[in-house]
Every structure is written in structure tokens, then in C-alpha cells.
Amino acid sequence: MLMRSGPSLRNSADSDGGGSFGNRTMTKLLEMSGIAKRFGGVFALHGTDFSLSAGEVVGLIGENGAGKSTMMKILGGVHQADAGTITLAGKQVSITSVADATALGIGFVHQELSVFENLDIAGNVFLGREPRTAFGLMDRARMRRESAPILKRVGLELDPSTPLVRLSLAQRQLVEIAKVLSLNARIIIMDEPTSSLTLSESERLLAIIADLAQQGHAVVYISHRLKELMACCSRATVLRDGRNVGDLVGAELTHHNLVRLMVGRDLPPAPARATIVANRGGLSLRGVRTSAWPEHAIDLDIKRGEILGLAGLVGAGRSELARAVFAIDRALAGTLTLDGKPLRINAPPDAIRAGIALVPEDRKLAGLVLDMSVRENATLATLPHHVRGGLISRQSERAATTKAINDLGIRTASGELSASSLSGGNQQKIVLAKWLATKPQVMILDEPTRGVDVGAKQEIYTIMRALAANGTAVLMISSDMEEVIGQSDRVAVMHEGALAGILSGTDINEEAVMRLAVGQVAEGLAT
Ligand SMILES: Nc1ncnc2c1ncn2[C@@H]1O[C@H](COP(=O)(O)OP(=O)(O)OP(=O)(O)O)[C@@H](O)[C@H]1O
Numbered sequence: 001m002l003m004r005s006g007p008s009l010r011n012s013a014d015s016d017g018g019g020s021f022g023n024r025t026m027t028k029l030l031e032m033s034g035i036a037k038r039f040g041g042v043f044a045l046h047g048t049d050f051s052l053s054a055g056e057v058v059g060l061i062g063e064n065g066a067g068k069s070t071m072m073k074i075l076g077g078v079h080q081a082d083a084g085t086i087t088l089a090g091k092q093v094s095i096t097s098v099a100d101a102t103a104l105g106i107g108f109v110h111q112e113l114s115v116f117e118n119l120d121i122a123g124n125v126f127l128g129r130e131p132r133t134a135f136g137l138m139d140r141a142r143m144r145r146e147s148a149p150i151l152k153r154v155g156l157e158l159d160p161s162t163p164l165v166r167l168s169l170a171q172r173q174l175v176e177i178a179k180v181l182s183l184n185a186r187i188i189i190m191d192e193p194t195s196s197l198t199l200s201e202s203e204r205l206l207a208i209i210a211d212l213a214q215q216g217h218a219v220v221y222i223s224h225r226l227k228e229l230m231a232c233c234s235r236a237t238v239l240r241d242g243r244n245v246g247d248l249v250g251a252e253l254t255h256h257n258l259v260r261l262m263v264g265r266d267l268p269p270a271p272a273r274a275t276i277v278a279n280r281g282g283l284s285l286r287g288v289r290t291s292a293w294p295e296h297a298i299d300l301d302i303k304r305g306e307i308l309g310l311a312g313l314v315g316a317g318r319s320e321l322a323r324a325v326f327a328i329d330r331a332l333a334g335t336l337t338l339d340g341k342p343l344r345i346n347a348p349p350d351a352i353r354a355g356i357a358l359v360p361e362d363r364k365l366a367g368l369v370l371d372m373s374v375r376e377n378a379t380l381a382t383l384p385h386h387v388r389g390g391l392i393s394r395q396s397e398r399a400a401t402t403k404a405i406n407d408l409g410i411r412t413a414s415g416e417l418s419a420s421s422l423s424g425g426n427q428q429k430i431v432l433a434k435w436l437a438t439k440p441q442v443m444i445l446d447e448p449t450r451g452v453d454v455g456a457k458q459e460i461y462t463i464m465r466a467l468a469a470n471g472t473a474v475l476m477i478s479s480d481m482e483e484v485i486g487q488s489d490r491v492a493v494m495h496e497g498a499l500a501g502i503l504s505g506t507d508i509n510e511e512a513v514m515r516l517a518v519g520q521v522a523e524g525l526a527t
Pocket residue numbers: 039040042043044062063064065066067068069070071111420421422423424425426451453
């Protein structure tokens with residue numbers, strides 16, 4: 001608990017200390033110093049420092065596994081440091097639980113969402129501090145009433161009584177942000193808050209962050225989207241292997257500097273676009289209708305040799321389309337052909353047999369079994385390949401896992417560690433490894449680089465490009481505009497369940513994608 005009892009710092013007037021809320025920006029609001037943390041044999045942090053002033057938005061960046069989330073989880077009371085001190089507004093504090101952190105005015109939007117599916121939106125926003133009626137019952141009406149303006153602020157204009165199960169990943173992320181905003185915390189930690197958000201939602205969030213800083217809140221912003229980071233932060237602290245490697249301030253915050261500090265070297269240039277897409281067949285969708293948008297029939301060709309980007313706003317129906325192709329959800333109508341031959345796909349195993357792979361959007365739910373080891377996850381889709389004499393050969397599995405770890409640069413001390421112990425970006429790479437092992441004819445990737453660091457992103461792009469060059473048809477669903485523009489040979493854009501248009505060649509640019517995504521009809525586009 002706190003070293004000092006009494007009112008929480010969030011509400012206190014701070015009569016005896018410096019750094020009161022909103023003024024005296026000279027005193028650091030937060031100083032974390034010499035923070036060390038070990039998980040078993042893994043040293044996540046080696047005496048790491050971090051500081052924050054009121055009114056400041058500070059980026060915390062580094063490669064996957066650098067220790068960003070761990071550092072902030074220590075501040076948020078999720079983990080306890082092995083060594084080091086935390087000083088808030090000049091007073092040393094001990095934070096041993098999430099409740100301590102909350103009482104100290106620390107709000108945390110986690111990288112892995114922590115909202116509850118069986119509650120409605122308002123219930124999630126007020127979780128753990130539900131207002132009560134005079135009879136001691138939960139005051140649902142008040143929760144709904146009070147959550148409405150916060151939801152509006154984050155751009156989630158849904159009825160607060162909507163159950164969470166009905167919300168997309170991005171909408172859940174917005175609920176999580178609303179929950180933290182409603183706490184009115186003094187320090188707000190955002191661990192990859194925009195990873196599920198598309199351009200317009202992210203822009204809104206960046207505006208909210210600027211607002212919060214203006215009001216004197218201090219914000220820690222963790223993101224692998226460097227462009228956004230540069231747009232909202234005045235300073236960035238860079239971690240590498242659990243150590244501080246530098247602080248960049250103001251004009252020093254350039255893409256080049258950030259990458260150099262994070263990675264420790266310059267990155268190789270990105271793989272080039274395939275300029276000519278040979279007509280070598282591929283996957284064709286005709287008249288496909290999903291239950292999410294039954295009124296629209298989709299015709300789409302994903303050609304062998306190309307990376308077809310699929311863009312759109314949150315909720316435009318892109319993931320639903322992928323899930324229908326893979327028969328996770330039943331398509332209501334339509335046909336699929338591969339190289340002109342009709343496919344009969346009633347369930348995911350049929351899709352896998354037909355040579356289709358899907359790297360799903362939500363790795364925690366659909367892509368990865370967190371309790372299983374890296375090896376078990378990486379070989380899950382290709383178990384028959386590892387059968388020797390009727391039994392699964394550990395040795396064969398291990399060899400394949402070691403290769404995947406090397407090929408994709410997965411950071412783990414061993415293939416036998418549980419997937420849950422890896423950092424977010426490394427978990428994403430395991431899911432990718434699992435599907436690459438199937439040597440797919442058609443690879444559908446739903447947000448393949450969500451939460452992945454710059455270096456690993458580049459590696460994933462190179463892998464996607466190599467797949468395409470070897471004749472795989474690649475469909476890349478992405479909310480990251482830089483990625484859509486930079487990596488796609490053609491870009492299909494969806495709007496409210498319909499295909500709004502397809503861009504290719506020099507027509508691929510941010511403005512054109514956005515126009516289609518928001519439903520403005522463009523002229524002269526090939527479909
Ligand atoms: N609960 C845990 N158990 C074991 N090891 C852990 C645990 N949490 C983190 N680690 C390890 O600590 C190191 C730092 O992880 P952390 O999650 O802080 O990285 P990160 O910088 O947030 O990465 P990312 O960008 O991928 O989110 C990694 O090597 C990770 O595998």
C-alpha cells in the first residue's frame with residue numbers, strides 16, 4: 001500500500017509536495033528508478049528508469065520483448081518489481097496491487113484487453129465501482145447515464161446496455177479506453193491503444209490524448225505505430241533488452257532515430273511491390289454473403305502472386321468475410337473457387353485441406369493456445385507432418401520449432417516455454433509460424449503485424465512477399481494505413497459490408513483508400 005495513508009493522491013491538494021496536478025511541471029510527477037524484474041530465468045528489466053511530468057505525453061518504445069509492458073505493469077500494480085523505487089509527486093510509494101495503483105490515480109489501458117464479455121458496455125466501464133441504489137442494488141440506470149458521454153467522447157456511439165459479446169475487437173478496445181477515462185486518473189498508461197483501431201478511430205484517440213495532456217494528465221503511450229507516436233508524443237524513452245538506451249525529445253523524434261535506437265541498427269529497405277500480377281489463378285469469391293451483412297454479395301479475386309490489401313473502417317465486415325471463407329462462420333450464400341475449381345468448405349478443416357490458411361485477428365482467442373508451449377502452438381496446424389511410426393515425434397516438432405524461431409526471429413528462451421510468457425509481438429509471430437508451416441495456397445492474414453515491432457514487421461512483410469512470389473495468393477486485412485499503402489499490390493476497400501472499390505498501381509494512396517472506406521463513391525475504379 002501507500003507509504004502514507006490518507007486521501008489518494010489523485011484527489012489530494014498536495015499541500016506539502018511539489019508537482020501538484022496541472023501546474024508546477026518542473027517537478028516530475030512520476031519517477032521510476034532502477035526497476036528490475038525477473039520472470040524465472042528471464043530478465044525483463046535491468047534497473048530501468050522512467051519519468052513523467054504532468055501534462056506530458058511520453059512514448060515508451062522498444063522491440064517486442066524489450067520490457068515496455070512489464071515496466072508499466074509494475075507501475076500499474078500488476079507485477080511487483082524485484083528492485084527499484086517509484087516516486088509519485090515527490091513521495092516514494094509502494095504499489096502492491098492494481099487497487100493501490102488506482103487509488104494513486106494510475107489508469108491502465110492494457111495491451112491485452114481486459115473487458116468482460118458477459119457484461120454490457122456500462123457494466124464494463126464501471127466494473128468494480130458500480131454505483132448502488134438506496135437499496136444497495138446496482139444502479140444500472142445511473143451507470144448507463146454516466147457512461148454515455150464518455151462513450152461519445154471515444155466515438156463509440158452504441159447503447160451502453162449493449163452486451164460486450166456483440167462488439168468487435170476495436171469497439172472493445174474503445175470500451176477499455178472509456179473505462180480508464182472515466183476514472184479520471186492522473187497518469188494514464190496506454191499500452192498499444194490503437195492496435196485494433198483504424199485510421200479515423202486512431203486519429204480521434206490521438207486528439208483525446210492531446211486533450212488529456214492539455215488538462216494536466218500525464219500519458220504514457222506505448223505503440224509500434226511510429227507515425228502515431230511521433231504525432232502525439234513530446235518525448236520518447238527507448239528500451240532495448242530491458243535497459244534504457246536513450247530519450248528522444250522534440251525534433252529528435254524522427255522515424256530514423258526511433259528505429260536506430262530501438263533496433264540498434266538501420267533496417268534493410270522494405271520489399272518491393274509486385275508491379276505486374278500474372279494471371280495465374282487464385283481464390284475467387286462470387287456472391288459471398290456473410291451473416292453480418294446479408295444484404296451485400298461480395299465478388300473478389302485474390303490472385304496468386306499478389307498481396308491484396310483489404311482496408312476499411314472498424315466494423316466494415318473485413319474479418320467477417322475472412323471468417324466466412326474459412327468457414328468459421330457459415331457464409332449465407334456464394335461460391336468459392338481455387339484456380340477455377342469449385343471448393344466445398346463447410347468447416348475450417350475443409351479450408352485447411354484446400355490449402356487456405358487464416359491468421360486470425362484476435363490471437364488470444366483464435367490464434368494461440370496460451371497454456372501450450374511455443375512448440376505445441378507452432379506445430380498445431382501441421383501435426384500429421386510430425387507423425388513417425390504412428391506417434392508424434394517430439395524431435396521432428398522441435399526441429400520445426402527451432403526453424404520457425406530462427407526464420408521469424410521469435411524471442412523466447414526455449415520452444416518449451418508456454419506461449420503466455422512471450423511478449424505480444426512474439427505471440428503474433430508464433431501464430432504466423434503455425435500457418436506458414438502448412439505451406440498454404442491462399443494465405444489470409446487478419447492484422448498480421450498488430451503489436452509487432454518495426455524490425456519484425458519488416459520480416460513479416462518479407463515473408464508475405466516471398467509467399468506471393470512463390471505463387472501463394474495473399475489477402476492482407478489491415479487497419480494500419482502505412483501497411484496497406486506500402487505492402488499491397490492492389491487494395492480492396494470495404495464499406496458497411498459492401499466492396500466499395502479496388503485500387504491498384506498509382507491509384508493506391510491514403511486519400512483514395514479513406515474516401516472508399518467512408519463510403520464516398522469514387523469514379524472510374526476497376527472492381
Ligand atoms: N508473465 C511473464 N512470465 C514470464 N516472462 C514474461 C512475463 N511477462 C513478460 N515476460 C518476458 O519479459 C520480457 C519483456 O516482456 P514485455 O511484455 O514487457 O515486452 P514488451 O516490450 O511489452 O513487448 P511487446 O512489444 O511485444 O508488447 C520478455 O522476454 C517476456 O517474454
